[in-house]
Amino acid sequence: MLTLQQLMDAWNVLFHAEISAAPLVLFRILIGSLLLVNALLLIPLTEDYFSADGVWPTRSWKQQLAGRRFSLLHWLPDSTWSFRILLLVHLIACLLLLIGWHFRPACIMVFLTLVSLQHRNAMILSSGDSLLRILLFLCCFSSAGDGLSVDHWLAGRPLLEFSTIDPWPLRLMQIQISIVYLRTVFWKLRGSLWRNGTAAWYPLWVAAYVRFRPPRRLLHPLLLRLATWGTLAEETALGCGLWIHELRFPLLLTGIALHLVFDLILNLQLFSWIMIISLLLFLSPGEATAMLQWVCRV
Amino acid sequence: MSVLTDVFILVLLLFLWCWDYPVDHPPRRLIHWLSQPLIYLGLWHSWAMFAPQPIHVNRRLRAVIRWDDGTCDLWTPLGPRRSAFFNLLYARSFKYECSLLSTAGTAPLQALAEFLAAQAADDAAGRRVVRVELIRESSRVNAPGASEIYGPPLLTPLLLFDVASGRHHHGTDAGRTV
Numbered sequence: 001m002l003t004l005q006q007l008m009d010a011w012n013v014l015f016h017a018e019i020s021a022a023p024l025v026l027f028r029i030l031i032g033s034l035l036l037v038n039a040l041l042l043i044p045l046t047e048d049y050f051s052a053d054g055v056w057p058t059r060s061w062k063q064q065l066a067g068r069r070f071s072l073l074h075w076l077p078d079s080t081w082s083f084r085i086l087l088l089v090h091l092i093a094c095l096l097l098l099i100g101w102h103f104r105p106a107c108i109m110v111f112l113t114l115v116s117l118q119h120r121n122a123m124i125l126s127s128g129d130s131l132l133r134i135l136l137f138l139c140c141f142s143s144a145g146d147g148l149s150v151d152h153w154l155a156g157r158p159l160l161e162f163s164t165i166d167p168w169p170l171r172l173m174q175i176q177i178s179i180v181y182l183r184t185v186f187w188k189l190r191g192s193l194w195r196n197g198t199a200a201w202y203p204l205w206v207a208a209y210v211r212f213r214p215p216r217r218l219l220h221p222l223l224l225r226l227a228t229w230g231t232l233a234e235e236t237a238l239g240c241g242l243w244i245h246e247l248r249f250p251l252l253l254t255g256i257a258l259h260l261v262f263d264l265i266l267n268l269q270l271f272s273w274i275m276i277i278s279l280l281l282f283l284s285p286g287e288a289t290a291m292l293q294w295v296c297r298v
Numbered sequence: 299m300s301v302l303t304d305v306f307i308l309v310l311l312l313f314l315w316c317w318d319y320p321v322d323h324p325p326r327r328l329i330h331w332l333s334q335p336l337i338y339l340g341l342w343h344s345w346a347m348f349a350p351q352p353i354h355v356n357r358r359l360r361a362v363i364r365w366d367d368g369t370c371d372l373w374t375p376l377g378p379r380r381s382a383f384f385n386l387l388y389a390r391s392f393k394y395e396c397s398l399l400s401t402a403g404t405a406p407l408q409a410l411a412e413f414l415a416a417q418a419a420d421d422a423a424g425r426r427v428v429r430v431e432l433i434r435e436s437s438r439v440n441a442p443g444a445s446e447i448y449g450p451p452l453l454t455p456l457l458l459f460d461v462a463s464g465r466h467h468h469g470t471d472a473g474r475t476v
Contacts, residue, residue: 011304015304015307016300041386041387041390042390044387044388045388045390045391048391049390049391049394053413053416054413055394055406055409055410055413056406056409056410057409057412057413060405060406060408060409064405068337068338069337069338069340070338070339070340111340114340115339115340118340119340121394123393123394123397123398123406124390124391124393124394124397125393126393127343127344127345127347130342130343130344131343133340133341133343134314134341134343137339137340137341138310168303168307172307172310172311172314175311175314176314179314179315179318179345180345183318183345183346184345184346184347184349187318187345187346187347187349187350188348188349188350190349190350191349191350191351191352192351193351193352193354194349194350194351194352198441198442199348199351199352200352201439201441201442202351202352202353202354202439203348203352203353203354205356205439205447205448206353206354206355206356206439207356207377207378208353208356208357208377208378208392208393208395208396209353209392210378211382211385219442221442221443224442267378267385267386267389267392268389269386269389269390
């Protein structure tokens with residue numbers, strides 16, 4: 001039986017025992033780069049999906065969602081230029097986040113502009129976009145600018161020196177990743193096709209999603225079951241096992257492999273890369289530091 | 299300050315854990331009071347990815363644009379092509395079509411019909427758009443081992459937009475006139 005004191009001690013160890021900022025710094029650089037790509041991919045879609053007279057005109061959108069979903073566009077004129085300017089501000093904020101210049105205001109600005117852009121047309125969003133928003137929200141409270149950043153350099157500190165930080169935002173991000181895996185298994189187990197082991201078959205024949213379809217001879221019922229149940233097993237293991245020291249590294253490798261396979265087979269735009277970057281939040285400070293040092297050397 | 303931080307962490311933990319339960323489940327009802335502000339802030343989410351069932355229906359949108367001279371044009375949204383770069387670039391377009399044909403309400407369909415009517419009018423060359431009909435073409439993916447990959451295609455009228463009156467007819471109402 002735990003005492004209240006032991007419970008509070010465990011809470012403090014998990015959320016407040018100081019660690020190096022290196023995993024968060026690595027996350028900032030990777031997610032900053034990914035956000036830049038994500039924003040650039042919106043440019044060719046502007047006229048059709050975000051303009052004043054596109055498939056979801058600003059007027060209709062405002063009538064439907066005014067006051068119910070935050071977007072800076074609510075306070076800007078109905079013109080397509082409002083969207084273009086917001087996208088430009090978002091791109092600049094992403095760049096500032098990436099290089100770590102005025103980290104916290106930049107991160108808040110990235111979050112606000114990302115939410116504004118995504119709320120403008122929610123019909124083109126996926127779960128990866130939701131995860132991006134939540135992780136960025138948590139990142140606003142973190143010290144991800146405390147290393148390898150312009151802020152750090154301007155303060156006269158060595159670039160590869162990482163501050164020690166109160167890790168609660170990092171822990172919440174990690175908990176969020178675990179919840180993503182556990183909850184997706186929870187939902188999948190409610191579906192008969194996942195339970196009978198054929199779920200992996202269907203998306204391969206849906207034109208909007210398939211990128212590469214393995215040859216028919218590889219789509220043997222036994223292999224389909226292995227792929228379906230293997231996905232469920234891996235996602236369950238990722239949801240729980242990443243918190244266990246001995247399992248963490250092998251699970252990180254298999255988790256990354258799983259998402260690379262998803263990306264090879266399915267056209268999910270940046271989803272797999274968002275998940276891979278999120279998994280890297282589970283790297284230890286030593287591993288994250290080594291990775292950043294290696295990147296700097298290269 | 300540290301107590302405030304801990305309360306904040308607790309509220310966030312409660313939200314992260316409870317949000318993605320089905321809306322009638324007790325954990326989700328527990329955080330009902332948080333729903334509106336969190337949706338407003340963009341923290342809404344769903345982790346039901348390819349679940350409870352994986353996507354198992356091929357859906358395409360067809361729009362029939364009828365002109366006053368009795369002719370008609372068929373319009374389809376951008377679809378996947380051979381180029382991996384093209385498909386990456388327009389993955390969100392494919393997602394839009396999927397959302398429009400599965401979960402979106404009536405307003406986005408009306409907006410699309412009006413958009414298509416306006417676009418067609420720009421290239422009218424003396425003709426006038428009479429109406430725009432939106433139709434869903436769908437075919438189920440059969441179970442592995444079936445003789446055919448796809449089931450028979452199904453055409454479902456979604457909306458009819460009468461340009462002159464500016465009126466929209468949905469579902470079966472649209473079906474009668476398609």
